[in-house]
Amino acid sequence: MTISKTLLATTALTLAAGTAFAQDQEMADSMTIVSWGGAYQNSQQKAYAEPYMENNPDVSITWDESSNEAVAKLRAMNEAGNITWDLVDVVASDAIRLCDEGLAMEYDPDDLLAEAPDGTSAEDDFGDMIVSDCFIPQIAYSTTFGYRTDMVPEGADAPSDICSVFDLETYPGKRALEKRPINNMEWALLCDGVAKDEIYDVLATEEGQDQALAKLETIKDDVVWWSAGADTPQLLADGEVFMGSTYNGRLFSLIEEQDQPVAMMWDAQVYDLDGWIIPTGLPDDRLARVRDFVTFATDTQRLADQAKYISYGPARESSAPLVGQHADLGIDMAPHMPTNPENAGNTFLYNYEFWADYRDDIDAKFQAWLAQ
């Protein structure tokens, strides 16, 4: 009798506490999430949004494919005092800028993010990936080269060295490079005999920048410059270029899903991070909903699930062992990850500090050089 009474009382208390808690955390029932569109957004929808909506059937999520101009749009929204976005997917360098300008919200990893299944704190699990106080990491991707296997000249080996990009004699044909200095300058110096650990010291000097541009000059006539991630896959599929740089997930889709005669050249791939930021100035109910979603969407299992749909590496250490097979193709995803040891023989990490300091200057120089 007493036991059941106690039980009843505890249940009632728990219920009351539960209700009180729920009222405390009044959550909005719709969210606008900004992402990149295409296969990447699709992977987020499948891995994060669909399971989340299964748990919370009354929530509706609107996707806005505006990550490309997220910085400008967030500035305009801030100016107009009308924040319509709840959660924004950006690359790490944009997150750092938005954080500096106060447009992205700073957060406490251990408070917002779920801990790993083995109890490791979120902060340790994400580790170095948290490159800014506002940046909630999701994936590591890399910018690397793909080449047409059917256009490799007879008698030549398949290109496996980054310097084959600059070797027009062995590998004639057009190359697609991104229309910005980042990555291209590093590759140029590396292939001009600069030691890998000295690249940024050299690139910080005028002479070093000129040296990199001079190296790029040797192939300038054979370069097709791209600005959207979809350009290089299209150019490769067309046979317009022999090789080209783009995001590794795009190449994976081109090779495995579209069956094009293209192969990866992982040498000197440049890692970069992509993740969420929460805009500052959200009303409480919307903020509560976003926090709830982010906690769910960045837990160990969800990040591992995303790799079923796209070949980007999960940002959590604890997710790596859970990466399985592609959802449709049934192939193992681990060998296609940029972080796979076989692919990661020679890698760069996007140098956020260097490019934050030098981006404007080198950009101006690069654009002037392009126009020559």
Add this chain to the structure above:
Amino acid sequence: MNDVVITETKTMPMGFTLPVVAAAGAFFGLFVGTAQGSGLLGILIAGVLCAAIAYVAIFVVGTAQERAVRWACVALFALGGFLFAGIPAAIMGALFGWFIGWFAYWIGRCRYRMTLAPYLTSGQVLWHYSFRVLCGAIFVFLITPILVVMPLSFNAENFFTFTPEMLSFDPEGYSLRHYRNFFQSSEWQHALRNSLLIAPVATLLAVSFGTLAAIGLSQPHVPGRQVIMAILISPMIVPLIISAAGMYFFYSRIGLQGTYVGVVLAHAALGIPFVIITVTATLVGFDRSLTRAAANMGANPVTTFFRVQMPLILPGVISGGLFAFITSFDEVVVVLFVGSANQQTLPWQMFTGLREQISPTILAVATILVGISICLLTTVEILRRRSEKMRGMSPG
């Protein structure tokens, strides 16, 4: 063309015919030659071949066997093309064969002067035809991008590429998958629904306000007509991006940014100038004594407007409305600013789709939109003719 013969034909001297026909052949030879790796060789071979054809056609066989010679040309080039690169080349070859056969006689028998006055100088004749060729070239230049898009939208691949299967007219190379994708994808359907919800309402607003403004502004006694007109037409003149940014900040302040109403109002503002311009133009031919006559017979101004004025200016109103509709339906800049993801329209979806993933679904949608635009513009043209007929301006 050949109905009225003004100038008698005659056989032109060999020194004129052969070089001209050879030059025409060389022009096409350049393309074939370049595609095969040597433009110069292409020019030479085609030039010599065409000169030989012209010689045989004009000076050996003559006009008696013209039909046979021209068919022989078609067959010769079709066969050559087929041996060279299969069925597509055979079709191109047949077309070229038909052209060169016709061209050889046209030049060699001086037929190009047939419809022209006999006293024209060679320079005038040359200009007569260069002008036509120039106009044709401009037309081709304008229309080619659209013509390229259409076959590509039936591509079986996921890229903007003419695959070898497509070029050899293999049915395997074609598919309706991008059209299927458009009709099955919830994103595209959502965008289509938004466009169909926004454009008609924006058009209705633009037509109502634009017509009223045009009628008011056509009254001679309205003070500051020119200024009001200039302000109303300004959305058409001010760069769109400026209007869009202005609307963004203004609508944000008053809570219209990111709402359906906001997008409709913005598109209506863009459509109003088109309606004003077309209706004002129609009103120029409107006889004001008709309204006075109606008033004389006891009709109030509203009845006069709907029973007398409206039916007469209706063609102008409708064509203005169609322009307003197309403006809203094709608009991407303003909606990017004023709309939010919930108001994503077709052009917006195409814009992001083109930037993030170059998917031929965009081409399928573009083809459908071109179809719709052609229908709408045909309607405008039919209405225009009807209006001209009604006002007795055209005999048709």
